[in-house]
Amino acid sequence: MGAVVDKAGHGAVAIVTVDQPSSQASRGKAPRTARGEKTLRKILDAALAEFGQRGFHESSIVGITSRAKVALGTFYTYFDSKEAVFAALVQDMSRQVRDYVYPLLEGSTDGIDRERRGLAAYLRFVVDNKEVYRIIDEAEFVDPSGFRTHYETAASRIASRLADATAKGEIRDDGELANEVRAWAIMGINVFLGLRFGVWAAEDPDQVAAHANALLRKGLEP
Template identity: 55%
Template structure:
């Protein structure tokens, strides 16, 4: 399954030490392996997926796999990091200055919804990480919440948001975004109106639900 530009441009540092590719050819091969792993894990799940299935999808020799990863667990960890970086990049590219704090959140959510619509496997893979590699799972959400909190604090510094912001508000926004993606990008009929969904969510952030 082909991968979109957001994933193609994401960080390529999943292999560590001497396994980090030093050449453009090596980086392309690593990209092929990660893309193939996304398809393999996304379709079969971690336990049914295999290294041979990944290399067949990537069109590389089985021995090539071990140039970059030590095991199926290792490439899964690398893939979770890769997808987390791609989500971060998709949201980051949607944010342009000058933009109000609420507009930043609206655009970031819309970008995430579009990304999830194009890469539905991201939900299965991240969810499986809770059991396969809990540290990667936790890091994904902690880093995402930290980015949201940083954006909110930037809005507060500009006088656009309340000054008594709490970490819990960033986690609440992240939780809303995750489940909106599940409902509309994953369970939807394929015609996810990312901009309208993000607009509705933005009304909740900006105005709340109280009548007055």
């Protein structure tokens, strides 16, 4: 489809490439303008507040549109149902975590230090976005395939970082299963430290990440 210009005439900023449509909206409902993207963003932020506070079952589309201050019809411009906006929100949270964490991996001294930076960044994200747990966890029931995709994607990102570090000789090469186990182990560490030290109680993210990283680097042996 190429690029289109916002009908409201916002000019250059309104040019949005839709060859890779935002997969957040329901099929065929991706926004085609910058204004549309902005409205979609408002709806997703409102959905986060609504689902995060009330849970999926108690939430309603009207609850979302009134938080977003958009008309009910506008909601249906982008989404087919409450399930659809929930599934979109799960994908959106996945991406927000990635987009927050990735730039902060820059400057790592090696593949193990990169995981320390990743965890410290994730803990900071969680403190400011505590609802992320509730959303991802409820996805297990509301959107099981989105739930699984979220974790499989996150684990495969870690696995590819580990493969890179293994190739560079920065981590021990114990074979393919070892790196798969390590990737899921690291994800489990991050998720549970985020729950304990980010959602349930606050703790200095750098200290927590340093202790967890000492475990990753040299294990528990004296």
